[in-house]
Amino acid sequence: MPKEQRRTQLLETASAIVRAQGTDALTLAHLAEQAGVTKPIAYEHFGTRAGLLIALYRDYDDRQAKAVQAALEAQARTLEDVVAILSAAYVDCVLTAGPEFGAIAAALSASEEMEGFRDSLREGYVDLYGEALSRFADLPRPGGRALLLGIIGAADALSQAAANGRMPRADAIDALSQIMLGALLIARR
16 A cells, blocks of 8 residues: 555544544554554554654644635635634634544643644644735734734634533634634734
């Protein structure tokens, strides 16, 4: 099997293990056994258990980013459209990820590698949002990145509130949209 196809198979198998047995059951040895490959193959692809967890997290995040890009290309005609797409996508990403995604994030939180990984994800969202919004809004220099980091922080908090049942999805999306538009309007002054 080609290497990229094997990696996809291993990630799908790892997701199934987490879904059925939880993250504690996810080891490279167990993954290899369940995927019908030798342990060295699993180690070659991921190196460590943390590497596997990061790969699972990144795989889900990459799929979500592609969906957001497609929605932006198809539907973003105004600043309000961009804000609505970004807000709904962020909240829905957290809501649709399922409990295994949260379990993966929790398992990674004990890892030294996670802090750098989380920072790189955040920076990726800042870049994505900056690019999407720049078509319709001038982000201030040099504070534009800081403004976007604040928006991402709000997105995290509102999405988690919706995922935990403390807030309806629609309210989280609406609040995030208002925060984003308000921040961009204030930044224009």
